[in-house]
Amino acid sequence: MIKSESMQNLRQKIAEATDKRVRAITAGLSLREIQALLRGDPPTEKPNPRYKFHTISFLAHIRPRYYEKGSTILTHTFRLGFFTSFFFFVELFTGLILMVYYTPSPEQAYNSILNLLSNVPFGQVLRDLHRLGAEGMVIFTFLHMLRTYLTGSYKKERSFTWFTGVVLLFVTLILSFSGYLLPWDQLAYWAVTIGTSMAEAAPLFGNEANLILRGAPDIAANGLLRFYLLHVVLLPLAAILVISIHYYKVSREHGISQPAAIEDDLVTPEVKKEAKQRIDFIPDLLTHEVFLTVLGLAVMVFIVTYGGYHAPLEHVANPQVTPLDTEAPWYFWWLQGMLKLGDKTLMGIIIPTILVGLLFAIPYIDRNPYRSMYRRPFAVGIGILGVITLIVLSYMGTPVYKIQTPAATRIIQDLAPEEGVGELRAIPFDQLPSGVYEVNKTPTERMCPQLDFGCPALEKVFTDYTNRVNQAIDGGALPEGQAVLVIEDWQQDLKKVTPRIVWQEGGTTKTYERQIFLHHYRGNE
Amino acid sequence: MSRVQIEISLGILLVLITSSIILVYGLNENNRMADLAEAQNARSIEVGAALFDAQCSRCHGKQGLGIPGVCPPLNDRHFFDDRLKDVGWSGTQEDYIVATASSGRLTSTRPTLFTGGGTPAMPSFSDRFGGPLRDDQIRNIADFIMNWEPTAQLVEIAQPAGPGEAVGTDINAPLPEGNAAAGEALAKSQGCTACHIDAPTGPAWLPSADQSGIGDRAATRLTDPTYTGAASTPEQYLHESIVNPNAYVVDGFPANVMPQTYGDNLTSQNVADLIAYLLTLK
Numbered sequence: 020m021i022k023s024e025s026m027q028n029l030r031q032k033i034a035e036a037t038d039k040r041v042r043a044i045t046a047g048l049s050l051r052e053i054q055a056l057l058r059g060d061p062p063t064e065k066p067n068p069r070y071k072f073h074t075i076s077f078l079a080h081i082r083p084r085y086y087e088k089g090s091t092i093l094t095h096t097f098r099l100g101f102f103t104s105f106f107f108f109v110e111l112f113t114g115l116i117l118m119v120y121y122t123p124s125p126e127q128a129y130n131s132i133l134n135l136l137s138n139v140p141f142g143q144v145l146r147d148l149h150r151l152g153a154e155g156m157v158i159f160t161f162l163h164m165l166r167t168y169l170t171g172s173y174k175k176e177r178s179f180t181w182f183t184g185v186v187l188l189f190v191t192l193i194l195s196f197s198g199y200l201l202p203w204d205q206l207a208y209w210a211v212t213i214g215t216s217m218a219e220a221a222p223l224f225g226n227e228a229n230l231i232l233r234g235a236p237d238i239a240a241n242g243l244l245r246f247y248l249l250h251v252v253l254l255p256l257a258a259i260l261v262i263s264i265h266y267y268k269v270s271r272e273h274g275i276s277q278p279a280a281i282e283d284d285l286v287t288p289e290v291k292k293e294a295k296q297r298i299d300f301i302p303d304l305l306t307h308e309v310f311l312t313v314l315g316l317a318v319m320v321f322i323v324t325y326g327g328y329h330a331p332l333e334h335v336a337n338p339q340v341t342p343l344d345t346e347a348p349w350y351f352w353w354l355q356g357m358l359k360l361g362d363k364t365l366m367g368i369i370i371p372t373i374l375v376g377l378l379f380a381i382p383y384i385d386r387n388p389y390r391s392m393y394r395r396p397f398a399v400g401i402g403i404l405g406v407i408t409l410i411v412l413s414y415m416g417t418p419v420y421k422i423q424t425p426a427a428t429r430i431i432q433d434l435a436p437e438e439g440v441g442e443l444r445a446i447p448f449d450q451l452p453s454g455v456y457e458v459n460k461t462p463t464e465r466m467c468p469q470l471d472f473g474c475p476a477l478e479k480v481f482t483d484y485t486n487r488v489n490q491a492i493d494g495g496a497l498p499e500g501q502a503v504l505v506i507e508d509w510q511q512d513l514k515k516v517t518p519r520i521v522w523q524e525g526g527t528t529k530t531y532e533r534q535i536f537l538h539h540y541r542g543n544e
Numbered sequence: 545m546s547r548v549q550i551e552i553s554l555g556i557l558l559v560l561i562t563s564s565i566i567l568v569y570g571l572n573e574n575n576r577m578a579d580l581a582e583a584q585n586a587r588s589i590e591v592g593a594a595l596f597d598a599q600c601s602r603c604h605g606k607q608g609l610g611i612p613g614v615c616p617p618l619n620d621r622h623f624f625d626d627r628l629k630d631v632g633w634s635g636t637q638e639d640y641i642v643a644t645a646s647s648g649r650l651t652s653t654r655p656t657l658f659t660g661g662g663t664p665a666m667p668s669f670s671d672r673f674g675g676p677l678r679d680d681q682i683r684n685i686a687d688f689i690m691n692w693e694p695t696a697q698l699v700e701i702a703q704p705a706g707p708g709e710a711v712g713t714d715i716n717a718p719l720p721e722g723n724a725a726a727g728e729a730l731a732k733s734q735g736c737t738a739c740h741i742d743a744p745t746g747p748a749w750l751p752s753a754d755q756s757g758i759g760d761r762a763a764t765r766l767t768d769p770t771y772t773g774a775a776s777t778p779e780q781y782l783h784e785s786i787v788n789p790n791a792y793v794v795d796g797f798p799a800n801v802m803p804q805t806y807g808d809n810l811t812s813q814n815v816a817d818l819i820a821y822l823l824t825l826k
Contacts, residue, residue, distance in 0.1 A: 542583030
């Protein structure tokens with residue numbers, strides 16, 4: 020290496036120029052500073068460039084300079100708020116790409132999805148990620164709120180933060196719900212039809228509310244467009260705005276709450292002093308966030324690729340056919356459960372509105388100054404009771420509860436549901452030899468002696484079918500019941516399977532049957 | 545190592561793992577898409593089969609064999625091999641099916657062979673033209689019909705009986721000695737099974753799980769108090785059912801569905817053969 024004076028000058032100039040560039044890119048951090056950061060050394064300059072960063076950079080100015088050590092304890096926050104916003108960003112990015120392949124019209128919407136799945140590389144992964152993110156966001160929003168409630172973190176200066184959080188809970192639910200309709204399949208169509216029928220029950224302006232929401236008495240092209248615009252424009256904008264407010268208050272105004280024991284002075288001064296130590300954004304919080312993001316993405320990617328999670332897609336929406344066992348999305352089961360308890364207006368509109376009002380008002384109602392769970396038994400009791408009620412109501416909202424289906428319909432629906440796979444469709448195609456299989460006459464073993472390896476799958480399903488029918492006969496639901504399973508060769512690679520149940524009722528012979536066509540290459544997913 | 549360094553190392557490891565998952569998974573993307581496309585077609589055929597059964601089978605037969613003199617067969621070699629040339633269609637076979645099913649036919653293109661179901665000869669099925677089906681449903685039906693292509697046999701179109709040979713509608717007219725084997729062949733070639741396959745397996749006149757064959761059924765129906773026809777023997781009952789189907793319609797079936805032209809199209813020998821065949825089925 021040449022060691023002349025001019026060369027030294029040059030090297031110094033290069034170093035200066037590089038440093039300038041690096042500082043411009045990192046908003047004030049020099050190369051030396053970055054090295055110190057990675058080594059875990061203290062700041063190299065004064066004023067602390069790691070704080071100056073937050074003043075210079077636009078993106079960094081809403082990030083916290085530091086959190087207190089106590090508030091970053093994993094078992095205090097479980098990072099629930101972080102993951103909620105993580106899911107929101109996953110939704111933003113996957114959603115933007117999905118929009119490229121989607122057309123919001125009843126004629127095209129379903130085909131868009133089919134095309135996305137079978138003609139776009141990684142299309143299925145994208146769709147599954149978007150769906151998983153949506154469900155994750157709903158779950159984590161709820162858990163985040165529950166945690167905030169149980170640790171009493173909504174009190175005093177955090178009252179309004181709680182308020183914006185409740186707004187975000189509803190924005191999340193409506194975002195998720197509005198996206199539900201877009202695939203335009205039977206699941207989507209009927210779940211949203213049930214959901215929006217709630218608007219009809221609103222007093223005074225129910226009809227108008229319904230019309231505004233659906234764009235017509237029933238959901239059609241107008242309704243789909245409205246839900247689409249809600250989903251991709253209005254609600255994301257609202258979410259970004261409210262998330263910004265919510266987050267700004269946490270990061271720049273009052274920080275994450277300390278664990279209750281520390282704030283309520285239930286610990287020694289040393290512990291409290293330690294809990295008040297600063298954990299700087301750079302490098303600790305930033306590294307942690309990036310790490311959690313990478314972790315979250317890794318888990319999500321694994322779940323949608325090899326974890327077997329797939330967003331459902333049923334038959335294309337058909338306004339003329341209401342499938343049996345239609346239900347709202349799971350996060351609205353509680354509302355369906357309430358509707359089963361009484362009047363639609365009272366249970367579907369008035370009581371939920373009061374509950375929502377209470378949820379908003381919790382910080383203003385609860386005047387108990389303490390945050391420790393042991394010092395607020397009443398509030399914690401109500402919280403636990405609320406969660407239990409929610410779970411019970413959700414159970415009541417599923418079709419399992421209090422919906423009477425005639426025995427024959429129930430048996431055949433469980434055997435071969437109108438939507439989804441069910442036992443019957445899961446039988447491999449080559450184990451469906453044509454024939455008439457009569458319950459209690461055809462033996463349930465060695466049903467297909469003509470097949471080399473028999474048909475264990477068919478035998479299992481037929482045994483189940485036999486047992487269900489016999490149970491119903493013994494239980495008196497199917498007087499003089501008889502049942503057959505008829506399998507016919509219908510076309511090349513296509514069979515027609517007809518489960519049929521005949522019974523006596525009120526002096527007449529009743530029949531219930533369902534014709535199911537099964538194609539060899541239908542692919543059961 | 546400090547916590548920052550641990551997180552950076554683990555993070556890099558996770559990024560590598562995630563990238564590998566995506567890479568390995570991506571190697572199979574083309575196969576996955578092909579499988580899914582096949583599955584989508586298969587489901588379309590399943591849906592189409594149910595729609596065909598509900599909307600088309602009344603005329604074109606449950607197995608698409610058509611009704612002689614009324615509706616053309618679709619499960620037919622000629623339909624897949626020559627029909628497009630005959631009508632000068634420039635698009636694909638599937639387009640042809642979709643176009644015909646969507647808009648129907650005001651008049652029959654082969655009025656001497658297939659008269660169709662009246663005026664229009666075939667109704668329009670697309671909801672754009674006042675029909676009951678959406679476009680995607682018509683596509684499903686087309687997929688189902690196209691699935692006959694690999695296996696379709698040539699359906700022979702029955703020629704009307706010559707003048708003076710037709711059996712007419714008088715069930716008391718004497719019939720020659722019937723041949724059951726010839727009757728069985730006739731039952732297949734005349735496309736009776738297009739409609740008469742409501743039994744669980746095979747044609748409706750065979751004995752099946754809960755029913756005896758048509759030979760026995762003919763004898764018992766005669767004595768049914770609701771019987772409205774003029775026959776007094778099982779032979780006459782079957783004769784009447786063929787040449788004058790509206791004389792007595794079995795409970796649960798609609799009237800005017802079976803063509804009433806067999807008296808003009810079949811000879812006495814044909815009817816005698818058919819009756820002889822049907823009576824063998826007990």
